[in-house]
Amino acid sequence: MRSSESWVIKHNDIHIRENIIADEPSYLGGEGYYNGGQSATLVLAPRRTHRKDPLSEFKYYTGGWNITDRHYWASVGYSAAPLFIISLVWFVVFGLCLLTISLCHCCCRREPFGYSRVAYTVSLVLLIFFTLSAIIGCLILYTGQGKFQSSTTSTLEYVVNQADTTVWKLQNVSDYLSSAKQIGIQNVFLPSNVQTDIDQIDSEINTSAEFLSQQSTGTANDIRDVLASMRLTLIIVSAVMLSLVFLGFLFSMFGMQVLVYTLVIFGWILVTATFILCGTFLLFHNAAADTCMAMHQWVENPTAHTALDEILPCVDPAVSQDTLKRSKEVTSQLVDLVNSVISNVSNINFGPQFKPFYFNQSGPLLPFLCNPFNPDFTDRMCSTGEVNLNNATQVIYRRLTPPMYTQMAAAVNVSYGLYNYGPDLVALQDCSFVRDTFTEIYSDHCPGLRRYSKWVYSGLVIVSFAVMLSLIFWVVYGRERKHRLYTKRRLRDLDMKS
Numbered sequence: 001m002r003s004s005e006s007w008v009i010k011h012n013d014i015h016i017r018e019n020i021i022a023d024e025p026s027y028l029g030g031e032g033y034y035n036g037g038q039s040a041t042l043v044l045a046p047r048r049t050h051r052k053d054p055l056s057e058f059k060y061y062t063g064g065w066n067i068t069d070r071h072y073w074a075s076v077g078y079s080a081a082p083l084f085i086i087s088l089v090w091f092v093v094f095g096l097c098l099l100t101i102s103l104c105h106c107c108c109r110r111e112p113f114g115y116s117r118v119a120y121t122v123s124l125v126l127l128i129f130f131t132l133s134a135i136i137g138c139l140i141l142y143t144g145q146g147k148f149q150s151s152t153t154s155t156l157e158y159v160v161n162q163a164d165t166t167v168w169k170l171q172n173v174s175d176y177l178s179s180a181k182q183i184g185i186q187n188v189f190l191p192s193n194v195q196t197d198i199d200q201i202d203s204e205i206n207t208s209a210e211f212l213s214q215q216s217t218g219t220a221n222d223i224r225d226v227l228a229s230m231r232l233t234l235i236i237v238s239a240v241m242l243s244l245v246f247l248g249f250l251f252s253m254f255g256m257q258v259l260v261y262t263l264v265i266f267g268w269i270l271v272t273a274t275f276i277l278c279g280t281f282l283l284f285h286n287a288a289a290d291t292c293m294a295m296h297q298w299v300e301n302p303t304a305h306t307a308l309d310e311i312l313p314c315v316d317p318a319v320s321q322d323t324l325k326r327s328k329e330v331t332s333q334l335v336d337l338v339n340s341v342i343s344n345v346s347n348i349n350f351g352p353q354f355k356p357f358y359f360n361q362s363g364p365l366l367p368f369l370c371n372p373f374n375p376d377f378t379d380r381m382c383s384t385g386e387v388n389l390n391n392a393t394q395v396i397y398r399r400l401t402p403p404m405y406t407q408m409a410a411a412v413n414v415s416y417g418l419y420n421y422g423p424d425l426v427a428l429q430d431c432s433f434v435r436d437t438f439t440e441i442y443s444d445h446c447p448g449l450r451r452y453s454k455w456v457y458s459g460l461v462i463v464s465f466a467v468m469l470s471l472i473f474w475v476v477y478g479r480e481r482k483h484r485l486y487t488k489r490r491l492r493d494l495d496m497k498s
Helices: 070-079 081-107 117-182 192-253 257-298 317-346 389-394 402-420 422-429 432-497
Strands: 005-010 013-018 032-034
Touching: 070 081, 070 257, 081 257, 081 432, 117 192, 117 317, 117 402, 117 422, 117 432, 192 257, 192 317, 192 432, 257 432, 317 402, 317 422, 389 402, 402 422, 422 432
Parallel strands: none
Antiparallel strands: 005 013, 005 032
């Protein structure tokens, strides 16, 4: 049981607050609360997911948004319980009605007598109305599922693309670090301790990149499989229901009672299945809204461990911090190595007899490279006369033999590459890349997901009730039509006898 006092996070200030606060952004400001335990986890969307859990004796679920928790899905499913109950009641009650009608037709046959013009007209008007409603519902359903599929696919592709981009950046940093181990100028290489550190951080980078890729891709593929099955089901339902109401209306108009009753039996089962599907999609609609709210709240606490790690996890802060530190260290060491060669070899006027080092020594002295970091790896301003890493290869070609220029250019390129990935490593360290991803999803993708999932849900509701009532009025109109034809025939026979 959770204490009535919950740890609540708002921005970076922690304070105690009784009960669970509202989830709406206007009241909430992105708040969640921490549950107890040794490993504190931020509980997301606690108020929105505060539903009864049928797996816990209908107690209220308090675990927040968590797609890996069966109690979460049970509580979401409970929100669609009215539709599941309607499907059960419809199946039982209409089934009993069909059974009663069949027994009466077989055991209590009697000639039809009289008919009401009002009943005939009203049943015909309502039949036409519900048929048109079912057709409109099918169109809304078909359009909505297409829009919803497009919106979800776009969202998933964006998440996977963000993960792939991050993995690509990590792999590039790893490649640059590996290349730095191989760089040597005049047989002078990086210190052995730095090379050992590079080997260690390379292993950590590859592990983190693989975990990030597998987690995001695996979750996206699972969601795609579910959505593909759902889309196929919705297309089939819309097509079958459209055919059913059209044929039922047509057979009713022409008095084909045997075919009408056959369609009524099929429609009875299909309406039951459609109500179940409607409840299932309401479950998905609520889960999608929960996910958007959870993302919105997580943005306020991006370093907290949450169930959203299943969708797009942050890179391990320790790994990203070590990677940033090692990249700065290697960049600084390579710049120092190049400057050492410039100072001790290139800028010394060797005579022609020193063949390995003599090459156009009469030219101007080479400028030193600008080391972007101080000894404590804080940012450093370039001194007058120093060359930036971005254009160093265009300046240091003088006074160098071709092999030396190739070696020094390789060192400069690796240094610049590592330095250039600094902001990306900082983004990994504070998890801002995930925060930016979820912020864009909440602002750009979530409105479409909620809107189009509501279209699908509304279309299913319209189709379910319209077809359900159409089935009833197929029978009612068929009965009134039969009585009308019988009455007209009897009146015509009486007129002929008189």
